[in-house]
Amino acid sequence: MRSCTAVISPPVSRQLKYPAMYRYDVIDKALVNERVAQFRDQTRRFLAGELSEDEFRHLRLRNGLYIQRHAPMLRVAIPYGLLSSGQLRTLAAIARRYDRGYGHFTTRQNIQYNWPTLETVPDILAELAAVEMHAIQTSGNCIRNTTSDHLAGVTPDELEDPRPYCEIIRQWSSFHPEFTYLPRKFKIAVTGSPKDRAASLIHDVGVHIVRGPGGEPGFEILAGGGLGRTPVIGQVVREFLPREHLLSYLEAVLRIYNREGRRDNLTKARIKILVRSMGIEEFRRRVESEWELIKDSGLRVTEAQVEHMRSFFNPPAYRSLPDSDPAAGRDTAFRAWYRYNTSEHKAPGYRVVYVSLKSPDAAPGDATDAQMELIADLADRHSFGEIRVTHTQNLLFADVEQERTFELWEALREAGLATPNIGTLTDMICCPGLDFCSLANAGSIDVAKLINERFDDYDYVYDLGELDLKMSGCMNACGHHHVGNIGILGVDKGGAEWYQITIGGAAGADASLGTVIGPSVAKADVPETLARLLDVYVERRLPEERFLDTVRRLGVQLFKDRVYAAPAAA
């Protein structure tokens, strides 16, 4: 096997003041390096025949390594979606050196490589460790990467920056000795804004930053959300948890789940099934009585610890700038991009800028090594060296001076990264599908392509307004189809790829599950089916009414009647 441990990029310099993100100390560094050594040894033993397939499977899964259709797939954690430019350059270098020159950003703010060889994975992990990254617990039945709001710290609508708590949870959940072999995977999302951009209601646990009756800091805790075969919206377990008890409460939830969750049937093993079968009251009662016994243990989160964690996420030194209108007097292409691909920032004179990974010419969420390097350079030049991954599979620059957006747009456009479609129909969430994933029943990337071809008129797409389309290649729902305003699910019908369509789903604070409109349709008929659904919307909408609200107001029947009225002209 390969023994090269050379490091591609230099470590993120401790001297660098930016970006504002968590920096590893000696303990963090030791732990990721020890993990690399552990996995290197496990891989060696597997290749030497000392570990069976099944024994090794449990070990590699805890390092994000799946055996996929073509090759192993390696999922790398991007904790709560935050990257430095140096880290993104390393991700690019790994894509070039160990993969086929691209990576796929996922709905859980991670990146996946589809073509590494098993023998090189320990080397990849070593490269990641050198820039304070890892693939720890990115798969397997354990606590996964904690996700959050991609606008954390820069949005005017948030109560408090969730990232310090995400990092506290990341550390507590990493190598947790008791919760490494749970009944099933376990995902936590944290949000500090009433506008839930982290899809927290479809997570195993959602943590909402709130204030208590006297204004004291704390959290609302939800549990039992999830998609997959049985989609469920999370329910409130505790309305107000004082801040110091965050970890002991999570530990109590996980302990009840580890003890009581079903292990006899994989499809019934998520916490959502436990909560549903027990009922939320009984689940709450058990969690609370467990928590009473451990809340004063060593898991208390102190003021000093929170302050320490916050110090990593201090806002950068914004210049004192007036708000301006960079789009004024510019051509329509820039104006469209500015309108759709930038959003409000809490600091005057600044703007959040999205990098669309939804170009009609590429698979949704994919970026090439050259694109990643360009984005890293642009982050250094325009956004304090920081890049974020959104759960809608785009990237963003959080802190761009408004006056520099035109220059940034020109650079992005040249690289195919300025498709002006954020929040619109063609900003589709899409899993890798049958082309890469061994679980998938049907392709999703080629369907995305068909949809892009059909809906290539931007004036029409803009007229449709806010609309999210989410697509999964199978029931595992990696593409979150249940909570898409329009959801598309790939199904296998006698060996052919068919697609079941749902409408009326939503992933935010008003999360809801979509309703199936009827029998599944053939691949070639998917664009026509969407067109008919959208026709009903355009005809029946009230002024300013979103697609989602029209569906909620009218119900599904009208849409259904139109879709199945006559055969689709495929």
Add this chain to the structure above:
Amino acid sequence: MPRRLLRDGEVVIDDWRTLSETAADDDSALMLPVDQWLTDRERWIERRGPLGVILAPQYKVEILAPDLARFSLVAVEFPGPGEGRGYTQGRLLRERWLFTGELRATGAIGRDHIFFLARCGFNSFELPDREIESAAAAFSTFSAAYQPSNDAGLGAPLRHRWEPV
């Protein structure tokens, strides 16, 4: 062939017997499946030799709590490599019910499990023969931990982040 195990970091010959390995009424150290213990409790209490109990994952440790002082050993079963309930059983036995006897992990466990098991209070491990000599190295897999736990099986607590300040 006598069974070997890793106990307190050393490879030793197992001094415990199961019901199929010894007579029920002699004074050897005997470990009983928990259901046998529960159905015939009075009989086993009168037995002379040391008693241990084998805990399958579907049982709650609370059922042993009233009698825990009678046991010198609790052997927790891990029927498959993905079985995780025993980790909670171990911590609860040590931390909530203050069990101080031998806490053994048995079943589908290997050297890759024992670091976390030790952090959940386990101090003895029935391992595949091919691994048993080299397995103790796994106790130093990690030099620190992020969360408090029960490091009884490691001998000394790891340094960690969330100690009360």
